[in-house]
Each structure stands twice: as C-alpha cells, then as structure tokens.
Amino acid sequence: MLRDALLFDAHGRAIRQHHKVFSKDWDEIGEWSRRVYMPYDVSPTGKLIRPQSTMHSAMVGRIIVTRFAYGIPVGIRDWSQEAGNAVVLTTIGGNASHRLDDGGAVNTGYGESFVVDCSRTDYHVDFDPAHLQLNLTIPHAVLEQVCHDWFGFVPGDALWRFKCGLGGQGSSWLILMDYVMRCIAEAPDRLAHDRVGRHLEQTICVHLLNEWASRAGLDLSDPRHALAPRVVRAAEAYMSEHAADLPTMAEVARAAGTSLRSLTEAFRRFRGTTPSQFLREQRLQRVRRDLETALPGQTVAEIAAAWGYINKGDFARAYRQRFGEAPSATLRR
Structure with missing residues (x-):
C-alpha cells in the first residue's frame, strides 16, 4: 500500500491534486516545498543537476502527508525553525542518510522512518537518486498539545532536539502508516476537517510521541512529569524568557513564588535536575540557535557574550561538551 500511497483512491482512480505533481523547475519545486514543508536549502550532490520531482500531498487533521522525490541525489539542510514544524520522513524507495549531532548518521531504507523537530534543532539529510519519501509534517504546537492532553505535561528539549530513526518493516509504526494511507485512499478530500481525520491526527501523534520518547530515554507516563508543581513550570518559563539576563537562582525562586530551597528540591524531584542546570541548557x-542563523560578520565571541558568556575558553569547553563540536564549526556551517 505504501508504494502507491497518495496516488490512487480505494477504487483505483488517481487522487486529484491541487498542484502540479511533476516538475523539473527548481523554483517551482522550491515554492511547493516552502508551502507544504517549510523553507530549506537543497542542492544536487551528483552529476545531474536538473530535478525530476514528483509531488503529492494530503491532509490528515493538521498533519500534512506528502509523497515526494527530487529524482536526483540531493542534500537538504537549514530547515526553517520559524516555520514551527516537526517532520517524520519514511523511506519507500531508495535510501536516505540523516545526519546526527555527534557526526554520525542514520540511514533509512524501505519502511524505515526518521523523526526530527525542525522547530528546535538543525537538520541535514542526503537522498540518493532513487529516493522516494512518504513524509508527515506536524506542527510543533500540535505535538505539545497532544502531549499535554494525554500525558499531563509538555516535554523539554531533551525530547524535541533528539533525532532518531524508528519504524521498519513489520513495526507497529509502519503498520500505522499503512492504515493512514488506506484511510486517505477511502476519503482523500475529507480527512482535513472531519472527525476521522482528527482521530487519525491524534493517533499518529500519540504513537509517534511514545516511540520518540522511548528512544530519547524519556518515560512519558512517569507520574513525576504530570505532577510537576506550578512553581517548577513558573521557574522554567521565567528562565526561558530571561536566559540572556543571567538571573540568579534567588531571583528565579522569587519569580516562581517560593524559596530557593523548595525550588531546588522540586526540580530535583520532578525534573531530575537543578534550576541552574536548566538555565545553563537554555543559554547553550x-x-x-544564534550561531546557526548568524549574519555575515558576526563572531562567536559576540554571540556568546549576548548570552552572558565572557570567558571564551570556559564557553568553548561547555559548548563542545554539549554539542560535540566547537562553536566556530557551527558558525561556519
């Protein structure tokens, strides 16, 4: 079923598209990609430079489902964080190589998927000439909403910045994808707004969140997450908003309406970390993010200083320890 996904309805008729389904024009393909996915940079990686792209799409609730290929080997990077989307890329033809932060890569063949939240982290993927992808584009806000509704809390960057492969032949995730494609085939134009579409949207997100969190080492059903008190959430919000101001932990505790001792104990119990470690992660x-989106002429030193890092050596060590590369390497990319 996946090989014919989005091509034919349940009666074998071609599913009508509201856009071109084949193009050799980079600008035309780029405009479609920006509208359906988000802005990103793409470039050929082989001798062929003229694309032969196939493009099909459908809506399942607020999730965009696409069947897409460039027809030539390409590399894609610099996906727009401002678009606010996560993507799940399932390979149904050829192969894809998805870069990881530690310099490694996850290669996906038929039936294997890869998930990355482009609203929270950078992403680089290389497709071979025979690649064909069946992708889900899911607004980050939808994932947060589903997580809050089902699990009682919204995870932090430990989940959203984690990139991983999932699924594979015989997996429950691939079976779910096949089921979704069958539902689209039965009602190609209805799933964007009707109850079946919203039910499928929720099913996809809950299944994805569980698979994703499991690989990130996060137990979404852990009651400590749902029971995190107001003071913890208030402190996290305050530190996220004022990260550049380097608030003291006493100031954070006052903003959350509690004592420093109580706040520290609440973080230890419900987050398994300390308020200062949370703030450090926010700043890094x-x-x-600013290094990845720096303007020409901006330096590592001035960007780091804007977030309170004055000692270049200490900053460089902390950055390398966290991200596995020097800040200058991030800036150069």
Whole structure:
C-alpha cells in the first residue's frame, strides 16, 4: 500500500491534486516545498543537476502527508525553525542518510522512518537518486498539545532536539502508516476537517510521541512529569524568557513564588535536575540557535557574550561538551 500511497483512491482512480505533481523547475519545486514543508536549502550532490520531482500531498487533521522525490541525489539542510514544524520522513524507495549531532548518521531504507523537530534543532539529510519519501509534517504546537492532553505535561528539549530513526518493516509504526494511507485512499478530500481525520491526527501523534520518547530515554507516563508543581513550570518559563539576563537562582525562586530551597528540591524531584542546570541548557541552546542563523560578520565571541558568556575558553569547553563540536564549526556551517 505504501508504494502507491497518495496516488490512487480505494477504487483505483488517481487522487486529484491541487498542484502540479511533476516538475523539473527548481523554483517551482522550491515554492511547493516552502508551502507544504517549510523553507530549506537543497542542492544536487551528483552529476545531474536538473530535478525530476514528483509531488503529492494530503491532509490528515493538521498533519500534512506528502509523497515526494527530487529524482536526483540531493542534500537538504537549514530547515526553517520559524516555520514551527516537526517532520517524520519514511523511506519507500531508495535510501536516505540523516545526519546526527555527534557526526554520525542514520540511514533509512524501505519502511524505515526518521523523526526530527525542525522547530528546535538543525537538520541535514542526503537522498540518493532513487529516493522516494512518504513524509508527515506536524506542527510543533500540535505535538505539545497532544502531549499535554494525554500525558499531563509538555516535554523539554531533551525530547524535541533528539533525532532518531524508528519504524521498519513489520513495526507497529509502519503498520500505522499503512492504515493512514488506506484511510486517505477511502476519503482523500475529507480527512482535513472531519472527525476521522482528527482521530487519525491524534493517533499518529500519540504513537509517534511514545516511540520518540522511548528512544530519547524519556518515560512519558512517569507520574513525576504530570505532577510537576506550578512553581517548577513558573521557574522554567521565567528562565526561558530571561536566559540572556543571567538571573540568579534567588531571583528565579522569587519569580516562581517560593524559596530557593523548595525550588531546588522540586526540580530535583520532578525534573531530575537543578534550576541552574536548566538555565545553563537554555543559554547553550540559544547560543547554538544564534550561531546557526548568524549574519555575515558576526563572531562567536559576540554571540556568546549576548548570552552572558565572557570567558571564551570556559564557553568553548561547555559548548563542545554539549554539542560535540566547537562553536566556530557551527558558525561556519
């Protein structure tokens, strides 16, 4: 079923598309990609430079389902964080190589998927000339909403920045994808708005979150997450908003309406970390984001200083320990 996904309905008729389904024009393909996925940079990686792209799409609730190929080997990077989307790429033809933060890669063949939240982290993928992808584009806000509704809390970057492979032949995830494609074939134009589409949207997100979190070492059903008190959530919100101001932990505790001792104990119990470690992670993530989107002429030193890092050596060591590369390497990319 997956090989014919989005091509034919349950009666064998071609599913009508509201856009072109084949193009050799980079600008035309780029416009479709920006509208359906998000802005990103793509470039050929072989001798052929003219694409022969196939493009099909459908909606399942608020999830965009696409069948897509460039027809030539390409590399894709610099996916827009501002678009606010996560993507799940399932290979149904050829192979794809998905880069990891530690310099490694996850290669996906038929029936294997890869998940990355492009609203929270960078992403680089290389497709071979025979690649064909069946992709889900899911707004980050939808994943947060489903997680809150089902598990009682919204995870942090330990989940959202974690990239991983999942699924594979015979897996429950691939069976779910096959079921979704069959539902689209039976009602190609209805699943964007009707109850069946919303039910499928929720089923996809809950299954994805469980698989994703399991690989990230996060137990979504752990009651400590749902029971995190207001003071913890208030402190996290305050530190996220004021990360560049380097608030003291006493200031954070006052903003959360509790004592420093109580706040520290609440973080230890419900987050398994400390408030200062949470703040440190926020600052490092913001520096990385700014390095990735730096303007010409900006330096590592000035970007780090904007987030309170004055000692270059200490900053460089902390950054390398967290992300596995020097800040200058991130800036150069």
